[in-house]
Amino acid sequence: MTSAVAQQLWCVATLLGTTVLAIATSRSRRSTAIVYGATLAISLIALSRCLPVLVAGGNATELVLPVGLPWLGAHFRLDALAAFFLAVVNLGGAAASLYGLGYGSHETAPHRVLPFFPAFLAGMNLVVLADDAFTFLLCWEFMSLASWALVMAHHREADNARAGYVYLVMASFGTLALLLAFGLLSGAGGGYGFATMRAAQHSPSEAGLVLALMLLGAGSKAGLAPLHVWLPLAHPAAPSHVSALMSGVMTKVAIYGFIRVVFDLLGPPNWSSAVVVLVLGSATAVLGILSALMEKDLKRLLAYSTIENIGVIFASLGLALAFQANGLGLAAALAFTAALFHILNHSFFKSLLFFGAGAVLSSTGQRNIETLGGLIHRMPLTSFAFLVGCVAISALPPFNGFASEWLVFQAILQSPDLPQWGLxxxxxAVGASLALAAALAAACFVKAFGITFLGRARSPVAEAAGEVDRCSLAAMFALAVLCFLAGILPGLVIDVLSPVAQALLGHRMPVQASDPWLSIVPIEESRSSYNGLLVFVFITATASLAVYFIHRFASHAIRRGPAWGCGFTDPTPAAQYSGVSFVQPIRRVFGTLVFQAREHVEMPPPGDLRPARLKVEMHDPVWEGLYAPVSGAVWFLADRLNQLQFLTIRRYLSLVFATLVTLLLVLAIWS
Structure with missing residues (x-):
């Protein structure tokens, strides 16, 4: 009987075959349906094969292929952790493929997208299955290059080429960091297999250096600050269903790499390593959501929001490290399960939101929310699905975002059990930062939904918008249903995730399915519990009663009148509340410090018919403080070194002689 890992590899091989088919038929009219239909079917098959492994949580299955390094081969392994991330990858791939069946018909350059889409899915699957350093890095690079090609699909559009360049540079930097990390793990003996690394002993200094390199390598791909600069550039540049895969799935593959090394291969953690992860995670969450609030581009807003959620996940993983280092197994399992739950939830609602943004883009041709408005009347189904995603990502009950973030805060409440006063x-303080990020996320998505879908149309394209195709709507509503089910039945999801925590930490959360009324009890009933189903019933009942009493006892007459304009009524849609004005109070509180925000008001004197203008100036502190100086130094050195190619023969020989003498002196001193 074929093993589970072999079945997954057959699915990967079929995806690669679909890539070849896409190259051969990319100019055909039916190529879109063929490629996305094939990736949909393959992703569903792969999902059905990995879920039993995740639920059973049994022994891992391994497979070695005679490719790769001659003395090593290519090792592949499927255990509970890999099965969970394969489920995330293939569920996201299935949703993106279904969406692509409709969205792909609007694609202006399908031959630039179709060959790389199944290759991207294959690369992510291979990264999760890899069980040696060489195979992991090779598949990691394959995944990066396939996603880069998708980012560059519309390379002629403004800023897309720059987005692809920045992404490629950051991806190469991340791969270099991963290469060094695996080099340290393999040691002098060159044990590149994960089994050898898992059995080896690592000194505290080695473990600290590996952790730092993994934060650089995996953190840059995941979007951890300050390595996040590529993400708000690349995600908007890619087609929307690819943006959903990059944001909702590829960043999770990067987190998989971090978890695989830090929780599995590196051995028992030190509590000081948890401090670094906690600080970076909480800072990333706050910086990401503040950046999202300042954005007017809908897809860039969603990309920055991904950074915030990545920060929440890393903060929860940092908590798990802290509890594990101090032998608090149940608390560690709680924090780790919360991180896994949020990984799954984020893949649901962020893919849904990118699909909604893609629907708006295909219908209006606009990503700037200031030019939209009133779409709830013209795209009611998209508006409803997007609203579900907004509520879920804002961590409001009864949807899934609340359940996972509630678990994170329950883990934070266990911190008094930690023995170190620093922790x-x-x-x-980390909990306060995450609470601030959650509140700002709610404000951000009130702005995103309100300015985009409510009010009146601010432009002719918004006025002429229409609903999108059935495949796109089906993908959005499927994810909306998953957001709802994971929110009202979180105990079932926690039980499915428990084998992963058991395999890596040796502990798991209590079984939740046996609790009455499908409640979840993270530690014990005397401390806390939550019931998503009862919350949903309560919300539904109270809302229905409110509607009944209003219609039964209030006036039956329908009264219509102009919206209140703060004393300055204006029938012009452009005079509506804008996204910039919505975030002005938050910008004045946080933006002055974080973004060096400045408001320049131009008020003409009386009698001057020029309009008054408000100009907001903001700066990106990470880019201007870290990357711009480095980029400037590289260009300066390149410009100086460029003069070497214009040297005469005599100067070339003198330079070679001087270099040779210098190297001989170094070797003499070294020996």
Missing amino acids: KVMVP
Whole structure:
């Protein structure tokens, strides 16, 4: 009987075959349906093969292929952790493929997208299955290059080429960091297999350096600050269903790499390593959501929001490291399960939101929310699905975002059990940062939905918008249903995730399915519990009663009148509340410090018919403080070194002689 890992590899091989088919038929009219239909079917098959492994949580299955390094081969392994991330990858791939069946018909350059889409899915699957350093890095690069090609699909559009360049540079930097990390793990003996690394002993200094390199390598791909600069450039540049895969799935593959090394291969953690992860995670969450609030581009807003959620996940993983280092197994399992739950939830609602943004883009041709408005009347189904995603990502009950973030805060409440005073003080501060990020996320998506879908149309394209195709709507509503089910039945999801925590930490959360009324009890009933189903019933009942009493006892007459204009009524749609004005109070509180925001008001004198203008100036502190100086230094050195190609023969020989003498001196001193 074929093993589970072999079945997954057959699915990967079929995806690669679909890539070849896409190259051969990319100019055909039916190529879109053929490629996306094939990737949909393959992703569903792969999902059905990995779910039993995740639920059973049994022994891992392994397979070695005679490719790769001659003395090593290519090792592949499927265990509970890999099965979970394969489920995330293939569920996201299936949703993106279904969406692509409709969205692909609007694609202006399908021959630039279709060959790389199945290759991208294959690369992500291979990264999760890889069980040696060489295979992992090779598949990681394959995944990066396939996604880069998709980012460059519309390379002629403004800023897309720059987005692809920045993404390629950051991806190469991340791969270099991963290469060094695996080099340290393999040691002098060159044990590149994960089994050898898992059995080896690592000194505290080695473990700290590996952690730092993994934060650089995996963190740059995931979008961890300050390595996140590529993400708000690349995600909007890619087609929307690819943006959903990059944001909702590829960033999770990067987190998989971090978890595989830090929780599995590196051995028992030190509590000081948790401090670094906690600080970076909480700072990333706050910076990401503040950046999202300042955005007017809908897809860039969603990309920055991904950074915020990545920060939440890393903060929860940092908590798991802190508890594990101190032998608090149940608390560690709680924090780790919360991170996994949020990984799954984010793949649901972020893919849904990118699909909604793609629907708006295909219907209006606009990503700037200031030119939209009133789409709830013209795209009611898209508006409803997008609203579900907004509520879910804002961590409001009864949807899934609340359930996973509630678990994160329950883990934070266990911090008094930690023996180190540094952690006792830091963890509540991290909790406050995450609470601030959650509140700002709610404000951000009130802005995103309100300015985009409510009010009146601000432009002719918004006025002429129409609903999108059935395949796109089906993909959005399927994810909306998953957001709802994971929110009202979180205990079932937690039980499915428990084998992963058991395999890596040796502990798991209590079984939730046996609790009455499908409640979840993270530690014990005396501390806390939550019931998503009862919350949903309560919300539904109270809302229905409110509607009934309003219609039964209030006036039956329908009264229509102009919206209140703060004393300055204007029938012009452009005079509506804008996204910039919506975030002005938040910008004045946080933007002055974080973004060096400045408001320049141009008020003409009386009698001057020029309009008054408000110009907001903001700066990106990470880019201007870190990347711009490095980029400037590289260009300066390149410009100086460029003069070497214009040297005479005599100067070339003198330079070679001087270099040779210098190297001989170094070798003499070294020996």
